[in-house]
Amino acid sequence: MDYNYREVEKKWQDAWRKNKTYKTGIDRQKPKFYVLDMFPYPSGAGLHVGHPLGYIASDIYARYKRQKGYNVLHPMGYDAYGLPAEQYAIQTGQHPAITTERNISRYREQLDKIGFSFDWDREVRTCDPAYYKWTQWTFIQLFKHFYNNKTRKAEPIQALIAEFEVNGNAGVDAACDPVAPFSAIQWKTMDEAGRQQILMNYRLAYLSDTMVNWCPALGTVLANDEVKEGFSVRGNHPVERKKMKQWFLRITAYADRLLEGLERIEWSESLKEIQRNWIGRSEGATVFFGLKGHDASIEVFTTRPDTIFGATFMVLAPEHELVSQITTPEYATAVEEYVAQAARRSDRERMAEVKTVSGQFTGGYAMHPFSGKPMPVFIADYVLAGYGTGAIMAVPAHDSRDYAFARHFGLEIVEVVTGGNIEEGSYDAKQGRMINSDFINGLEVKEAISTVIARLEQMGIGTRRINFRLRDAIFSRQRYWGEPFPVYYKDSIPYVLDESELPLQLPEVDKYLPTETGEPPLARAIHWQTKEGYPLEHNTMPGFAGSSAYYIRYMDPGNDQALVSKEAVSYWQNVDLYVGGAEHATGHLIYSRFWNKFLFDLGIVVKDEPFQKLINQGMIQGRSNFVYRVKGSNTFVSFNLRKDYDVMPIHVDVNIVHHDLLDMEAFRQWNPEYRDAKFVLEDGKYICGWEVEKMSKSFHNVQNPDDLIERYGADTLRLYEMFLGPIEQAKPWDTNGIEGVFRFIRKLWRLYNGKENEWSVSDEPANDKEKKVLHKAIRKVGEDIEKFSFNTAVSSFMICVNELGDMACNKREILEPLAIMVSSFAPHLGEELWHRLGHTESVTIAPFPQWEEQYVADDLLTYPVSFNGKTRFKIELSAQSTREEVEAAVLSAPEAAKWLEGKAPKRVIVVPGKIVNVVI
């Protein structure tokens, strides 16, 4: 008889639930620790083995921290709004809430089976009105605040209005859309519509008419992070540009704080780098170029003001507002055509044509601010309307794109920085001395930049400027299954609901489709209006709305008076350890940081950064198996013989392959097509080929945790997922190795139990050898957990159990601390052993054992002795030996003579406790 994992795991899962073992509350006697997993979207497919990887790691860490005396907050909930449930609803007519509810219970069932230490009393769901009340509340606050660049924080819009009433907007420095200057008197004489229009330019949540990413297949707009290479991330549908009125969040106001904050948080360098790139800060200057025959001027942004004397022409984005003004009649037709063509092309097409140079001369000329030379003005779609000012000064000698353009249109190329060869190509490096550049000749690039900016500022035609690539986040979705906006329209002006009206509940609709007139699904809802009869907003919020502050809500999930109580937030503060995938780098992880910073400005949260330490678990890839079918037949050739035939590899279900050996009978049953399959075998076996690929149904390589738990138990699954390799690294899932971990579990059990599976732990005192094994394991496992090196911790457990097994150690003094340690990895087994050892309280609160130096120290050391760096033999010496004693012992050792060949060593290097190297 062996360890009965089925019975034991079930028993403790029930007991933990019943006793609320993982319930957490504020306890000021203990230090807090907040361990969080990324919010899962409960998909219909359920969990596969890749999903729980991070949850297992964080669970081990949470359990370890509890045993170390921390009060650990470790919650779980569901990001329940999302497109798949709604797509399903559209197809079937079933309410997405029903599908979502069903998927959630399936998730919960799967999660429970793995033995996580979540405090389920804190569960939140984004689609729960009690939850989204606070998502809506936060939106209202965003609407009612603006970002003051002077104080670098969000401030009430009321304060802005007060300022307008006294001084107009002249003294205001806010993150906003361009607003024409106005005086206090002008403000006071404005009507309501005028004032609201002005204020909209300042609000952190604002309505704006701009080009958006429109996805016709999904029937909604998407944020930039939801689009990849012109296709929607979800569903991979084409995305096009469209002008629409949409809600936005002014995340750009926080660009510099989002960038700076990265310096203070412990995230992987690559993740921070992705965010830095996404934010895309660049330093430079804006410069105004006067136009010939016009009052208007073209504003450009450049990071290379030093090259201004090399600017020989100007390029505007086709969408630029000055295009129509500067185009001369003779070019009007050509320009119109080019603009129309550019507008027609999707992002996708634009990207595909990156290499081809296209553009159109407008007939207009700008004037060089220093030389006064005329510069032809072109339009071209290599200049993006959405970045900088949508216009550039082209410096062909020092910008490869401008160079290609100039060559194509035969424009002048003037070298102004030494170091390259402009005959061959542009010289883009920011290194060299200025030439052909009037007052900056001879300067280094860096000095030239500041000199030019100073001159521009002095002349009043330019300023130093920091530009960001980050755009404001589109916050409207033309979908049903999302949070309704707490917004209504009065005379077409948007207003937010009073907080007392929250939550504004998602209404019922007859269909989850847009209306015949193209309105979003909420337009179908009857009486979708305020008490006073004003129409409510038809859009809903995007997926990231509900997931942006969920970690705050976990601190105080039942509170209906506030997002979070002062008490809870002052205790739990922020997330100490966040575990999840890197795919959220430019979405959730940016939005959350922004959202948190805003709430921080409001004094709702106490930490400026939400996630102090973040671990990205690597993706678990699938390991696919292949059979090799002889083309045009139903004969399959074993792996090593496939070269002798003309074969085609076919994916085969990994569940009918064991250690790459095909279960031929199962294969025949697997698919009717193969019922009469013939096999060409090697050594009587059919060996399959294999490859590492994405885990996917279509590759027949999906492993779900339920099957493995059924076969090996949850503890084995947990240990095996950790044993696979470093948590942050992507690695293939290979079930072949799980047996080894399963054996370990049983070996561990046998330390505590006799041959007949009878409990057999002795109270005899342990000897020094046994203590050494234990204490070394305590030290190693503790250190490994602290540095999230779970794979090496599992390996240390194996070493420890192997050694104790060899010693046939069954002593309580050793096995009790071992049970505590192992319980964070294998909680069911740990809890069972702990109780059998006679304890009545849960092992989760047993203190993690302390290791002692006296037990781990060795008195004899094995010195490897090398000659000229090559290890030749080993010698055992007392740990107390001095350098001289070691040297003498080594040189007089019998093995040494052979290598010394009678010569005296040139030098002997002794590193105490480590090695000896003899140089001859």
Added chain:
RNA sequence: GCGGAUGUGGCGUAAUUGGUAGCCGCGCCAGACUUAGGAUCUGGUGCCGAAAGGCGUGGGGGUUCGAGUCCCUUCAUCCGCACCA
């Protein structure tokens, strides 16, 4: 193109951070027990070699008594961004 990461046995990996390369596990080989099994246990297993020994951390070079680890260079793979001025 720019940025980040990773290259170690047949496979997943480890290496006290410059000090015995290959721990632990899988697989494989041999043996034991067996109602010859996709069970369990014991031993072996980097490569070449009969051995002595030699070679060996993607390749090349360097620093050092000593390099998987540091430096230079090069190749490969993965990821992110990409006409961002």
